[in-house]
Amino acid sequence: MTMARCLIAAISWERIHLSLTAVVSGFTGDPSALRFLIVDGEREFPVNSRQTGAEQHRLEINVTNFQDRRQVPNGTWRIVPVIGEERLPAAGFDLKATDRLDVDSRTFLYDRNRSAYVIAFGLSDDDENPEFLMRTYQLFRSAGPSTNKDAPKAPLRKRLGLRVLPRARRRKLANHVYSLSRRLNPPRGNRILFASEMRTGLGGNLARVHDRMIERGLDKKYSFRHSFRVPSTANKWSTLRLIYLLATSDTVLMDDYFGLLAQLGISPKTKIIQLWHAGSGFKSVGYSRFGRYGSPKLTNAHRKYTYVITGSKHLVPVYAEAFGIEESAVVPTGLPRIDTFLDKDHSRKVVEDFFVANPKLKGKKIVLFAPTFRGKSIGDAHYDYDRIDFAKLHEVCGDKFVVLFRMHHFIPGSVPIPAEYSDRLLDFASFPDTNDLLHVTDVLVTDYSSIIYEYTLLDRPILFYAYDKETYSVIRGFHRDYDSVAPGKICVTFDELLKALQDEDYDLSKVEQFRQENFDFVDTNSADRVIDWVVLGDPAADGDTNGDHRWLDLAPDDTAVGDQPLSDQSEA
Numbered sequence: 001m002t003m004a005r006c007l008i009a010a011i012s013w014e015r016i017h018l019s020l021t022a023v024v025s026g027f028t029g030d031p032s033a034l035r036f037l038i039v040d041g042e043r044e045f046p047v048n049s050r051q052t053g054a055e056q057h058r059l060e061i062n063v064t065n066f067q068d069r070r071q072v073p074n075g076t077w078r079i080v081p082v083i084g085e086e087r088l089p090a091a092g093f094d095l096k097a098t099d100r101l102d103v104d105s106r107t108f109l110y111d112r113n114r115s116a117y118v119i120a121f122g123l124s125d126d127d128e129n130p131e132f133l134m135r136t137y138q139l140f141r142s143a144g145p146s147t148n149k150d151a152p153k154a155p156l157r158k159r160l161g162l163r164v165l166p167r168a169r170r171r172k173l174a175n176h177v178y179s180l181s182r183r184l185n186p187p188r189g190n191r192i193l194f195a196s197e198m199r200t201g202l203g204g205n206l207a208r209v210h211d212r213m214i215e216r217g218l219d220k221k222y223s224f225r226h227s228f229r230v231p232s233t234a235n236k237w238s239t240l241r242l243i244y245l246l247a248t249s250d251t252v253l254m255d256d257y258f259g260l261l262a263q264l265g266i267s268p269k270t271k272i273i274q275l276w277h278a279g280s281g282f283k284s285v286g287y288s289r290f291g292r293y294g295s296p297k298l299t300n301a302h303r304k305y306t307y308v309i310t311g312s313k314h315l316v317p318v319y320a321e322a323f324g325i326e327e328s329a330v331v332p333t334g335l336p337r338i339d340t341f342l343d344k345d346h347s348r349k350v351v352e353d354f355f356v357a358n359p360k361l362k363g364k365k366i367v368l369f370a371p372t373f374r375g376k377s378i379g380d381a382h383y384d385y386d387r388i389d390f391a392k393l394h395e396v397c398g399d400k401f402v403v404l405f406r407m408h409h410f411i412p413g414s415v416p417i418p419a420e421y422s423d424r425l426l427d428f429a430s431f432p433d434t435n436d437l438l439h440v441t442d443v444l445v446t447d448y449s450s451i452i453y454e455y456t457l458l459d460r461p462i463l464f465y466a467y468d469k470e471t472y473s474v475i476r477g478f479h480r481d482y483d484s485v486a487p488g489k490i491c492v493t494f495d496e497l498l499k500a501l502q503d504e505d506y507d508l509s510k511v512e513q514f515r516q517e518n519f520d521f522v523d524t525n526s527a528d529r530v531i532d533w534v535v536l537g538d539p540a541a542d543g544d545t546n547g548d549h550r551w552l553d554l555a556p557d558d559t560a561v562g563d564q565p566l567s568d569q570s571e572a
Contacts, residue, residue, distance in 0.1 A: 004028075006081050006091040008132045009056075011104040011121065016290050016321070018119065020059040022049075022091060024081055031055065035082050038134065039090070040075035047079075063106075063119055063136075064287045065324045069303045071117060077134040078124075093123060093132040108291030110298070115140050117291075117298060138298075171263050174243055178264050181247035187270070188223075192535070193249040195227040195242070198256040198378060199409075202228070203433075205275035205309070206255040208336035209535070212527035225249060231378060246270070251535060257377070261301035273534055274308040274323070275336070277450075284478060286322035294376025300324065307534050309333045311453070312520040331539055334519070334526030341435050341454050342524050350436045361440075364402045367501065368441040370434065371465065372449040373408040374472075381410035387467050389494055394421040396498045404428040406437060408449070443501065444488075448472065452487060456515050457522065461506035462488030465497045487514040 003026045010021035024034060036047045036059055045067055048060045059079070066072045079091035093101070101121040108117045116139040123130040165173070194202065194210055202210055213219060227242050242260060246252060251271045266272065286302055289295055296302065302323040310319045313332045320327040340346055355362045373381035393403060405415040406428050415427045431437050435454055438444070444455050444462045452462055464486050466472070473482070483490060489507040491497040499505070515522075521529075533539060 004081070004088050006079070006088060008079060008091050008093050011100065013104070013106065015284070015288055016062055016064045016108075018061040018063055020061075020079065021052075022057045022059055022079065022081070023055050024057065024088070025055055027055070027083075027088070029083055031057075033083055037080045037082055037087075038072075038077040039080045040077050043073070043075065044080075045073075062321070063108075063117075064290050064298065065321075065326075069325060071298050072119070072134075072136045074137045075135075077136065078131050079134070089129070090131045092129060095130070098123065106291075108295070110291060110295040114142070115297070174239075174263055175265055177240060177243050178247045181244045182267065185248045187248055187250040189250055190222045191225060191249045191251070192222050193225045193227065193245050193252045195245070195252060195254050195258070196229075196256055197234075197254075197258050197260065198230060200228050200230060200233065202226075204255055204277040205336045205530075206253060206277075208339055208527045209253060209275065209530050212336070212339070213531060213535075216531070218531070253535070258301050261304040262297075262299065266304050270306075271535075272304055272306045273530075274302075274305045275530070276308060276310075276319070277335075277337070284322075287324045288318075288322045296324075305329065307331050307539065309335070309530055309534065311335050311338075311518050314517045314520075328540075331534055332520050333529040333533055334521040334523075335453075336527035336530055337435060338454065338457075338519075338522075339524040339527050341438075342457065342522070347439050350439050354436075354440045361402055365400055365442045366440055367397075367401050367403045367443045367445060368406060368428075368437060369403055369445045370406040370449060370451050371408070371445075371447045373410045374468075375410075378410045381408065381412070383407060383411050384468075385416055387465075387494060389498075390416075390418055390421050390425060392494070392498055394424050396502050397424040401501070402426065403445075404431075404437065404441075406431065406434060443506075445497065445501075448478075448482075452514075453518060456487055456511050457519075459508070459511065461504075461508060462486075463497060463500055463506070464488055464490045465494070466490055466492055467494070485510070485514070487511040 004024055005026055006022055006024045008020050009023045010019075012019045012021075022036065024031065027034070031054065032051050034049075034051075034057060036049045036057070037044045038047055049057050050060075052058045061072065064071050081088040081091070101123070105120040106118070108119075109115070110117070118135070118137050118139065120135045120137075122133045122135065124133055192213075194206055196203075196206065210224070213222070213224075225245055227238075227245055229238055229242075239260070243264065246260070246264065246266065249270065251273065253273050253275055255275045255277045261272070284292070286296055286300075303325065305323060305325060306329065308319050308323055308325065308330050310316060310330055310332050311334055316327050316330045316332060319330045323330075371383060374383060375381045397403060401424070403425050405417070405426065407415060414429060417425045417427060428437065434451065438451075438455050438458065441455070442460060444451065444460070445465055446452060446462065447464055447466050455462060466482070469482060469490075469492060472478075487508075487510040489500055489505060491500055
C-alpha cells in the first residue's frame with residue numbers, strides 16, 4: 001500500500017467545474033475506499049470523487065462553491081489520496097505533459113475587470129518527486145479614473161453624497177439600521193415580506209403564491225408586507241424602509257436579483273426564498289457565467305438564499321450552480337405561475353377577453369415576437385431593432401398574420417414600428433400578463449428567453465431568431481447546447497425567419513423531451529407546494545436538505561447601499 005503512486009493524468013473544465021483525473025497505481029487495497037483531500041499546510045478539505053476505472057478516479061470541484069458557499073480558499077494545494085487514516089503520497093504529474101499546466105490554468109475576471117480569481121497549476125520544486133500543485137488566489141485593483149472621456153458624469157448630488165458618505169460607511173450604516181430595527185422590533189413568527197427590486201408590483205410566481213395564500217385565508221394568520229421598486233424608483237428613503245422590512249420579517253419571498261442582500265448581514269433565522277421567475281432558458285446566468293460579461297462577484301446576494309424553487313429535479317444542479325448554493329437548497333416544487341396558466345377556465349376567459357378587446361385580430365394567426373434582452377442587466381438592457389426589417393415582415397404577414405411585439409420588461413422605450421405598418425405589427429408592451437398572451441399565440445418567435453418554458457405546454461410552434469448566436473455564446477454563454485436543445489426551428493437571419501413563417505416550416509420534434517426535462521408536475525398545485533413545503537414548512541427539518549447554511553460576511557468592495565440598487569450584478 002505504501003508503494004502506491006498517484007498522478008494527475010488529465011485536467012478539464014466545464015464552466016466553473018474543475019475535473020481532475022487521478023490515477024493511483026501500485027495500490028493493493030480496495031480502490032473504491034480511496035478518498036481525496038486538498039491540503040495546504042495545516043488546512044485540508046475533502047474533495048468529491050468517484051472511481052471511474054480500476055486505478056482511475058475523477059475529482060470534481062466547483063471552484064466558486066467549494067465549501068460553505070465559498071470558493072476554493074487562497075492557497076497552494078496538493079492532492080492527497082487517503083485510505084482510512086493513512087495518507088498516501090501527494091499526487092504528481094506526468095512530466096512529459098507539463099505544457100498542459102499553463103493551458104489548463106484559468107483566470108476568471110469579474111467586478112468589471114477590477115478583480116480576478118485565479119486557478120493556476122504547477123509543480124513543486126522537489127527535484128526527485130515533484131508534486132502537482134493547484135494555486136488559488138484573488139487579485140484586486142482600484143477602479144481608478146475613468147478612461148472614457150465621453151462617459152456621462154454622475155449627478156453632482158450623488159458625487160457629493162459619496163464624498164460625505166463613502167460606500168464603506170454607507171454599508172456600515174445600513175447594517176446598523178438593520179441590527180437596530182431587529183432589536184427594537186424583532187420578528188414575531190408571522191411576518192412575510194413579498195419583495196422585488198426589478199418590478200414595480202406583484203407578478204409571476206410571487207403574485208401566484210401571494211394570491212393563493214389569500215385564497216387559503218393565510219393572510220388572517222400571517223402579516224403580509226410588500227416592497228416593489230426598480231432602479232429608477234429607488235431612493236434613500238425606500239432603501240431604509242426596505243432594510244427595516246428585511247430586518248423585522250420572518251420570511252422574505254423574492255423573484256429576481258436582490259442586490260441589497262449582499263450588503264447586509266442577514267440573520268440566519270430569516271428564511272429567504274427565491275421564487276426565480278425564469279424556468280429554464282438557455283443563457284448562462286449567475287455563477288454559470290462566472291468570469292464572463294456581467295459576472296457576479298464571489299460574494300453575492302445569491303449566496304444568501306435559504307431555498308430556491310425550480311420546476312423539476314433535472315434543474316436542481318442547474319439552479320445550484322447558477323446561484324452558488326448547495327443542491328439541497330433547491331426544491332423542485334414546480335413554478336407557481338404555471339397554476340394559472342394551466343387553469344382551463346382562466347385560459348378560456350383570457351382568450352374571450354382578448355378578442356373582445358381586439359376584435360380586428362379575430363381570425364388572424366397571431367405571432368408573438370418576444371425575445372430576451374441584450375446586456376448584463378436592467379441598467380444596460382437593449383435589443384438591436386436594426387435586426388428587424390419591419391417592411392418585409394409587414395409584407396409577409398399579408399392578410400394571414402399579425403405580429404405582436406412583447407419585449408423584455410428590462411428594455412426601455414417602445415418598439416420602433418413605422419406608423420404605416422401598425423395594422424399588422426403591434427406593440428403589446430402594455431398587455432398585463434405575458435403568460436395570458438401565450439394563450440392567443442399561434443406561433444412564438446423568441447431567442448434565448450425562458451418564455452418557451454410555459455409555451456411548450458401548448459404544443460404550438462416556436463421559431464428561434466438567434467441572429468447573434470455565436471457572439472451571445474462567447475460573451476454571455478449557454479448553459480446547454482443551443483442547437484440540440486432548442487424546441488423549434490432556429491433561424492440566424494431575418495430572411496430565414498420570414499421564410500419559415502411564410503412556409504409554416506416548424507420543428508416540434510424536441511418539444512416533448514424539453515417538457516419532460518423541465519416539468520415534474522404539470523398541474524395547478526405548484527403554489528400550494530411552495531407554500532406548504534417551503535414557506536410554511538422547512539425542507540431542512542423534514543430531512544430533504546442539510547440546512548447547514550453559513551452566512552457570508554460583506555465583501556469589502558461591494559457596491560454601496562445608496563440611491564440605486566446594485567446594477568452591476570447580473571439578474572441571476
